[in-house]
Amino acid sequence: MKTIYLLLCLLLCQSVSSQTRINGLITDPSGLSIIGANVFIEGSYDGSITDVEGRFSFETSTIGKQTLCISYLGYETKNISDEVDNLTNLQIKLRPSAKVMDAVQISGSTFKAGDNSSLAVLKPMDIVTTAGSMGDVIASFQTLPGTQSNSEDGRLFVRGGDADETLIFIDGMRVFAPYTNSIGGSPSRGRFSPFLFKGMSFSTGGYDASYGQALSGVLDMQTADEVNQTETNVNLMTVGLGIGHKQAFGKSSITANLSYIDLGPYTWIAPNRINQTRPYHGFSGEAVFTHKTNKGLFKSYLSAEKGRIAFEQRDINSEVPNALDLLNTNAYLSSSYNHYFNDKTSLFAGISIGQNGEEIQLDSAQIAQGLDGLHAKIKATHFFNDHFKIGLGAEHIFLSNDLSKAIGNNELVFNGTANRNISALFAESAYFFIANLALKLGLRTEYHSLFGSMSIKPRMTLAQKINKKQQISFSFGQYTQEVGEEYLFGTEELTNQRANHFLLNYQYNSKKHIVRLEGFYKKYNFLISFKQSALASENVGNKGFGDAYGMDVFYRANRVIKNTDCWISYSWLQSERKYKDYPSLATPNYATTHNLSLVAKTWIQALSSQLSVTYSVASGRPYENPNKPGFMNDLSKPYQNLSLSWAYLITPQKILFVSVSNATGVKNEFGYRYANVVNGEGIYPGEIIRPNEDRFFFAGFFMTIGRNKKSNQLQNL
């Protein structure tokens, strides 16, 4: 037996002697040792991990030229090819990878919603469970800083900009008519149901060169990539009913929703300030189709809507109210494909088409407005290494607006069409000097066919990470946007409106606390200007200008209090402009100086319920009082709104949701409307502009019929 051992030992010793020892030291660029890095000979089992001093040492039986791999989380993998005999006493420095989560973020002014845990300020559930949002994507974004609450309008107003200065995109493709139409005094809503989207990014300034034709803000929403399980949802609401279905088959999936909304019964029970002869009613449908290829993802989003509303509009200048009847039809399709050639190079191609029609009957006059839009975009992105990336793209937008007005028996008084093509090329490059410091440069050149103008606009962001949780960034960008379509029917020579953004941003991100501070300055030029006469707008031009500056504050606490999430947004805004028919520089009616939102939601296990509270306050809205000298010379009462919602999980598949906005019934005002002529006492009589209804109640019952009994609808609320 001993001889066998001896023999074995001899053989073993012999084989050990043919091994080569590989050793060395691994550090980061500053010389600090890296502990736990995996060091090995490629293609073999031979290797080890570095010890507490960053040292490694192991033996290999490989011979000749080999590749030594050093990999460590958060650092670029390093490969060294050499004769194994030379791989001794190595001194290797690893560079931090710019791709890791902790790297500096170069999207300063963007608020993200979704599951990107380190960046998202809103979680997917927040969109739908924020009290007062009533499931409207847009309304939930209005609880973030940088927005001015215009609750009688409902659209997104960003940092002193008009609502049409913020564009909405789906998967990077433009949406042409994102809002439902509404009657004056009632907010319009976004047309999209939030649970078809996996994430949203909302930028209140300084966005990159791939976005054009937006002066103030960009909201880009990403449709969900996949369906996890087959299920059918049924919703019964005080305002209508809906049905939805999700199905996955192989590498494809489809999600579709259909709903019928009728505000008739609600308005009958709770009449509001406007006499609605036929409250809003309409059908809408949405569908998302996804298909995974071996190296890419195809997505398509389709929506269609048809709705009608008829009401009587009182006007202080006329004895009898105006009878209005609005019919809206909307269809939209967006498709995109992302292809990943490898982990360095990817290609995006997308196209969206949209059609929106409004037929308005105003007493005996008929107005028809139409919009056809097309957007095509292609973009290639390449990572030269972990530190340098370039994106190149091209896009084309075609827009066609038509407008016709007729009185009585179809006697045409106006008929116009405005077609234009906007072509753009853009380039974006990001350079990470080190993981803590990054520079992003962008350039966008754009041609507008109607204006015959060519522009080249730069964008840049410089960001520095202070430590693991904090960073500061500075952004600058020049932006252009065409004038509103209503001014394009004439023959005047017009051009793009322009804005320059300057932003200074500070962020603190930890699991429990998120803080954002941002100061901004925005300079407007070439805004639309005209003189309003009794009949028409005259001298239409681009002589308008203005600026906006201010400070945004955001704080979010996640589960600092047990089972409770809450956030606070505050915006301070100073904005003045001379545009449209303004006789002098003035703060527009929609730009409120102070905006504060408090949102809190808590889960109460004993009641199987989620309670949510939103409290919003805004300072008064400027308006013009003709009984005093000057323009925009008065301020309305401050705005207040306390909204509450309650979601009760009866069983995992059945949810009851009740919500009330402006629970305390504060009588909010948005300014005054005055008569055109003075009364007997020599003053212009006026009336307060108020929302159509002070309070709004909503109740819904949501049920899931799924193969899987454990799924539920809480995510759909």
Next chain:
Amino acid sequence: MKQFILFVVLFSSSFSMHGQNDFASGMQKGLSLWGEGDTAGAIAMFERISQAEATAWLPSYYAANVHIASSFTEKDASKRDEMLNQAKRHIETAHQRSAKNAEILTLEGLLYTAYVAADPGTYAMKYAPKIMELHDKALSIDGENPRALMNKVEFEMGTARFFNEDMTPYCERIQIILTKFDDYKSSVPFAPNYGKERLIQLVENCNS
């Protein structure tokens, strides 16, 4: 005799580069490092085997498994997210090397369960359907797999507890699964065979 086998193993492993024995001793080394609590060493070992054996799914499976198991006790949120990211990457590799594998699908279910455990507010509603789907998929391939059965029932118990439901039917199911652990045999060397201890713990929770 044991010493003799050890000698032979060491001896032969010093010869061959990619032999079965090499694989076996590598896997054994990785598992014993894990057993000793050296998770970094275990993961590094499994990663080395994974890159040397381009068709083996088990090394990636175990690398992911170590990451997921350690994530449950990791307090630092960003480290935990990075661990789960790495686990996801290894699971993808494992899927590529062995399609329609009930063990890998079960592990993927556990990965998303780890996300839910880490941050229920963000992930519970988002991943619950996915977790159920993965367990169902695993069971449609291998209906007797005790780990798939156990993880499925454990996740359902969590949901049931959340809704204050009666736990009795779940406890009854656990008892049945317990017997399946003894019956389940895999012919693949190093195939996962853990989980029984966990199940016994669940049974005890039911009884207390």
